Amino acid sequence: MNSPNKSLQKNAAIVAEALSEYIESSGTKQAPVIHQEKLEVLIERLGLEQHITEGDLSGEKLRAFVTDYLDATTRLHHPGFLAHQVAVPNLTGALGSWIDGSTNNAMAIYEMGPAASSIEYFMINWMLSKIGWTTVSSDRQLDPDSSHGGGVLTHGGSLANLTALLAARSARVPGFWKSGNPGNLVILVPEQSHYSMKRAAAILGLGEDNCLSLPADQDGRVLPAEMESQINELASRGKRVMAIVANACGTAAGLYDPLPEIAAICRQHNIWLHVDAAHGGGALVSAQLRHLLKGIELADSVVWDAHKMMCTPTVCAAVLVRDHRHLDHAFEQEASYLLHAKDQPGFDFISRTVECTKAGLGLRLFMTVAAMGESGLAAHVEGLVEQARSAAKLIQDRAGFEVAITPETNIVCFRLGDDDSQQLEIRRQLLEHGDYYISSTLYRNIRWLRLVFMNPLTSLDDIRQLLDDIEEIHSHLV
Numbered sequence: 001m002n003s004p005n006k007s008l009q010k011n012a013a014i015v016a017e018a019l020s021e022y023i024e025s026s027g028t029k030q031a032p033v034i035h036q037e038k039l040e041v042l043i044e045r046l047g048l049e050q051h052i053t054e055g056d057l058s059g060e061k062l063r064a065f066v067t068d069y070l071d072a073t074t075r076l077h078h079p080g081f082l083a084h085q086v087a088v089p090n091l092t093g094a095l096g097s098w099i100d101g102s103t104n105n106a107m108a109i110y111e112m113g114p115a116a117s118s119i120e121y122f123m124i125n126w127m128l129s130k131i132g133w134t135t136v137s138s139d140r141q142l143d144p145d146s147s148h149g150g151g152v153l154t155h156g157g158s159l160a161n162l163t164a165l166l167a168a169r170s171a172r173v174p175g176f177w178k179s180g181n182p183g184n185l186v187i188l189v190p191e192q193s194h195y196s197m198k199r200a201a202a203i204l205g206l207g208e209d210n211c212l213s214l215p216a217d218q219d220g221r222v223l224p225a226e227m228e229s230q231i232n233e234l235a236s237r238g239k240r241v242m243a244i245v246a247n248a249c250g251t252a253a254g255l256y257d258p259l260p261e262i263a264a265i266c267r268q269h270n271i272w273l274h275v276d277a278a279h280g281g282g283a284l285v286s287a288q289l290r291h292l293l294k295g296i297e298l299a300d301s302v303v304w305d306a307h308k309m310m311c312t313p314t315v316c317a318a319v320l321v322r323d324h325r326h327l328d329h330a331f332e333q334e335a336s337y338l339l340h341a342k343d344q345p346g347f348d349f350i351s352r353t354v355e356c357t358k359a360g361l362g363l364r365l366f367m368t369v370a371a372m373g374e375s376g377l378a379a380h381v382e383g384l385v386e387q388a389r390s391a392a393k394l395i396q397d398r399a400g401f402e403v404a405i406t407p408e409t410n411i412v413c414f415r416l417g418d419d420d421s422q423q424l425e426i427r428r429q430l431l432e433h434g435d436y437y438i439s440s441t442l443y444r445n446i447r448w449l450r451l452v453f454m455n456p457l458t459s460l461d462d463i464r465q466l467l468d469d470i471e472e473i474h475s476h477l478v
């Protein structure tokens with residue numbers, strides 16, 4: 001029998017070979033970008049029952065399984081992948097996920113993963129500095145007199161948004177944790193905000209009905225000039241605004257809210273400002289695009305997903321606060337087996353997160369940035385935005401097509417004709433053909449087709465072909 005180490009090397013070589021063929025065949029469009037077979041068919045084809053009964057998934061059995069598995073995946077490495085805000089992962093970063101899985105250092109406490117914790121600490125500081133916030137060495141991290149920034153990596157932007165709003169609740173309504181909801185709290189969010197905001201309001205005990213929309217212009221950007229009267233009107237009804245959320249950028253069309261103006265009103269009313277930069281935070285790494293996030297440093301908290309524009313394998317989201325104390329005090333939990341006096345050569349993230357066992361998410365982010373280099377990463381983000389802007393021009397110039405709004409980031413909303421249900425039918429047929437995988441969204445109460453440029457391999461010729469295909473499908477609908 002092989003030693004575990006020999007098996008690892010043999011099995012890793014099998015997986016590496018299969019993955020390498022998969023990435024090559026995806027990039028060269030030798031297989032559909034999406035092909036959704038029925039769940040029962042896949043359970044059967046992948047031999048799941050047989051594999052768990054037999055055990056010993058290695059060698060040729062492993063090769064067969066991985067080949068079948070890869071065959072049934074949605075191919076993000078395919079140039080036709082234009083659907084969602086999920087990175088085409090950097091493969092060195094993906095090795096970070098593998099190392100993390102193999103070492104299993106549950107690093108929320110330093111002693112359970114010194115290397116992983118140190119890397120998370122370093123990458124959080126890197127992100128804080130991109131925002132323009134103060135970073136410090138670990139020994140001063142919990143200094144109650146120091147108001148430097150802080151943060152933690154969480155399993156996704158939705159959890160990060162919840163955590164940021166929890167920090168807001170703890171900072172602005174300190175008695176809530178013990179005594180519960182005083183009953184008059186609301187949060188104000190952009191009408192284009194991600195659904196995780198409403199969920200967070202419900203989970204935090206505010207109630208979804210107390211997550212209200214901010215005034216917006218016709219494109220859905222927050223209108224700071226009308227915020228003042230909304231806040232005053234709420235106050236006259238005895239309501240208290242716990243937090244205001246701004247998008248940088250919104251999910252549907254990728255628009256950035258005017259952060260300096262929103263921040264000024266929040267400061268004036270002592271309201272917590274949370275900036276959801278889960279998607280658009282990627283622009284912080286680019287000198288050319290940084291202006292889109294002007295004023296972000298005035299926020300109290302920011303969420304920034306690395307697994308969106310930053311090529312990092314899912315998941316890896318950062319919740320960042322201007323003053324670390326707000327996150328450090330957000331959870332008031334006792335856990336005597338973890339939190340007690342001890343020698344502490346590093347930093348425990350556990351008090352900043354919902355999670356107890358936490359993966360070493362920083363490693364995949366660090367290895368991605370280290371593989372690409374900061375300038376390579378900036379060029380990548382700029383390239384995605386450029387792809388979207390060029391595609392929008394191309395679409396706009398085609399007869400019958402309409403682009404919803406000039407893209408500010410890598411998202412393009414467009415449609416052919418003016419029938420909402422036809423847009424959904426076009427998308428359905430595209431996915432069925434399997435050459436393109438695109439999404440669809442409601443924006444300004446209209447149904448649009450939506451392209452999210454995540455793959456540097458997607459060319460303008462791909463978009464031309466996509467438009468031809470859409471015209472062809474549409475011609476049979478009208």
Ligand SMILES: Cc1ncc(COP(=O)(O)O)c(C=O)c1O
Binds near residue numbers: 158196
């Ligand atoms: C603006 C925004 N915020 C939050 C999220 C949620 O992030 P995650 O999917 O990592 O939970 C998304 C996801 O698309 C988003 O676009």
